[in-house]
Each structure stands twice: as structure tokens, then as C-alpha cells.
Amino acid sequence: MFIFYFLFSWSLAGVFGVDSVKSVSVTEGESVSLNLTEIQRDEEMTWKFNNIMIAKTYGKDSKSRFYEGSADGRFRDRLKLDQTGSLIITNTRTTDSGEYTVFNRTSETPFNIFSLAVYAPLSVPVITRDSSQNSSSSSSSSSSSSCSFLCSAVNVSDVTLSWYKGNSLLSSISVSDLSRSLSLHLECLDDFYSCVVNNPIRNQTTHLNNTELCQTCSESYRAG
Numbered sequence: 001m002f003i004f005y006f007l008f009s010w011s012l013a014g015v016f017g018v019d020s021v022k023s024v025s026v027t028e029g030e031s032v033s034l035n036l037t038e039i040q041r042d043e044e045m046t047w048k049f050n051n052i053m054i055a056k057t058y059g060k061d062s063k064s065r066f067y068e069g070s071a072d073g074r075f076r077d078r079l080k081l082d083q084t085g086s087l088i089i090t091n092t093r094t095t096d097s098g099e100y101t102v103f104n105r106t107s108e109t110p111f112n113i114f115s116l117a118v119y120a121p122l123s124v125p126v127i128t129r130d131s132s133q134n135s136s137s138s139s140s141s142s143s144s145s146s147c148s149f150l151c152s153a154v155n156v157s158d159v160t161l162s163w164y165k166g167n168s169l170l171s172s173i174s175v176s177d178l179s180r181s182l183s184l185h186l187e188c189l190d191d192f193y194s195c196v197v198n199n200p201i202r203n204q205t206t207h208l209n210n211t212e213l214c215q216t217c218s219e220s221y222r223a224g
């Protein structure tokens with residue numbers, strides 16, 4: 001009985017904790033407003049980033065104060081507080097990712113918790129011919145050897161790179177290096193092939209439609 005009660009209250013606390021954290025995602029360079037969920041009556045409020053004090057409102061007319069040097073000065077000139085006490089971060093950077101909490105004077109528990117994720121912008125994926133495949137496929141015809149492509153993501157980290165045929169996913173890798181590529185080998189070209197790079201909030205697509213490198217399947221069929 002005791003164990004049951006213990007587990008029950010523990011899971012209840014866990015559920016409450018998850019519910020009370022608001023997740024917010026943006027692309028680097030955008031501005032984000034961490035909106036308070038309720039009007040606060042307390043005239044003094046404190047914002048913290050990963051538990052470091054970064055901003056405060058105080059006084060009858062809600063004056064704002066920013067701790068420019070805190071958190072290694074990363075927020076210098078980029079913070080604002082609106083009339084409700086919501087925190088606005090302008091020109092976001094990936095290093096702004098983290099936990100934001102806001103407290104009033106009367107409580108040691110934050111009345112709002114935000115988990116901010118700032119993602120690097122995605123560049124368009126680049127499709128090139130996979131020349132390493134020229135001589136490797138000895139059993140295939142010469143036409144199929146030219147039907148090999150590489151899709152590369154440049155200047156990205158923590159994204160997924162995928163090949164699609166129409167809306168069907170053919171293959172996919174998670175890319176954690178700065179530059180990685182995924183290959184596609186075809187017997188002949190038909191339908192619409194595309195390479196997609198995506199992070200949890202955005203995607204970029206490049207279509208494969210260069211038939212000079214690769215004969216279409218109808219040509220291949222007629223020929224063979």
C-alpha cells in the first residue's frame with residue numbers, strides 16, 4: 001500500500017511537472033515572446049535563464065531592469081519586457097536555448113517555466129552526381145551507373161536528411177556533423193525524386209530532375 005501511494009504521488013508530480021513547462025521553438029535570428037500565462041498582481045517579477053537572473057520588473061509602474069552581464073553577457077541589448085511582464089528575446093541565437101523561469105516575490109516556485117529551443121537556419125540541400133559509383137557496379141548496365149546521386153546538407157547540425165520518391169520516404173539519416181551526404185542509386189529515373197533536410201520545425205527540399213545524367217524509365221523500357 002505504501003509503495004503504491006508513493007508511486008502514485010510520484011507519477012502525479014511527474015505529470016504536473018511536464019504540463020507546466022511550455023516548449024517554444026524558433027529559428028535563429030527570429031524574435032520570440034515568452035508569454036506569461038496569467039496576469040500577475042505582484043509588482044515585482046524576476047526572469048531567470050538556466051537559473052541565472054537576467055531581468056526584473058519592479059515598482060508601481062513596472063520598471064524594467066536587465067542584467068546585461070549575466071549569463072556571459074549573451075543577452076546584451078536583446079531583451080525586452082512588455083507591460084504584462086512577458087519576456088521578448090530579439091535576434092535569437094542557438095545559445096539562447098535553455099530553460100526560462102519567472103518568479104514573483106512571494107513564491108520560490110516559478111509561476112511559468114519555458115523550454116526554448118533555437119534551431120540554426122536550414123540551407124537548401126545540394127544534389128550532386130555520385131561519381132564514386134561509376135565503376136563499382138560491375139553487374140549492372142552502364143546506364144544504371146550514372147543513376148547515382150548524393151544529397152548533401154551543408155552547414156547544419158542535428159538535422160535529418162531524406163530521399164523521397166513522391167511522398168514516400170526512401171531513406172533517411174540523422175546528420176550531426178557539419179556536412180554529410182546520403183546517396184540514392186536508381187536503375188532509371190521516374191516519378192519525382194527529392195531530397196529533404198529537416199529539423200523539428202522546418203524543412204527544405206531540392207528536386208531531382210536532371211534527366212541528362214540518367215535516362216528515364218520509359219526510355220530504358222523501350223530500349224531494353
Ligand SMILES: *[C@@H]1O[C@H](CO)[C@@H](O)[C@H](O)[C@H]1NC(C)=O
Pocket residue numbers: 024032033034035
Ligand atoms: C506571445 O503572444 C504574441 C501575441 O499574442 C504571439 O504573437 C506570440 O506567438 C506568442 N508567443 C508564443 C511563444 O506563443
Ligand SMILES: *[C@@H]1O[C@H](CO)[C@@H](O)[C@H](O)[C@H]1NC(C)=O
Pocket residue numbers: 040041042104105106107109110111
Ligand atoms: C506568486 O506566485 C505563486 C506561485 O505561482 C502564486 O501562487 C501566487 O499567487 C503569486 N502571487 C501573486 C501576488 O501573484
Ligand SMILES: *[C@@H]1O[C@H](CO)[C@@H](O)[C@H](O)[C@H]1NC(C)=O
Pocket residue numbers: 131132133134135
Ligand atoms: C565518374 O564519371 C565522371 C563523369 O563521367 C568523372 O568525372 C568521374 O571522375 C568518375 N569517377 C570515377 C571514380 O571514376
Ligand SMILES: *[C@@H]1O[C@H](CO)[C@@H](O)[C@H](O)[C@H]1NC(C)=O
Pocket residue numbers: 123154155
Ligand atoms: C557555413 O558557415 C560558415 C560560418 O558560419 C560561413 O562562413 C560559410 O559561408 C557557410 N557556408 C555556406 C555554404 O553556407
Ligand SMILES: *[C@@H]1O[C@H](CO)[C@@H](O)[C@H](O)[C@H]1NC(C)=O
Pocket residue numbers: 196198202203204
Ligand atoms: C515540410 O514543411 C511543410 C510545411 O511546413 C510540410 O507541409 C511538409 O509536410 C514538410 N515536409 C516534410 C518532408 O517534412
Ligand SMILES: *[C@@H]1O[C@H](CO)[C@@H](O)[C@H](O)[C@H]1NC(C)=O
Pocket residue numbers: 207209210
Ligand atoms: C528542376 O525543375 C524546376 C522546376 O521545373 C526548375 O526550376 C529547376 O531548375 C530544375 N532543376 C534542374 C537541376 O534541372
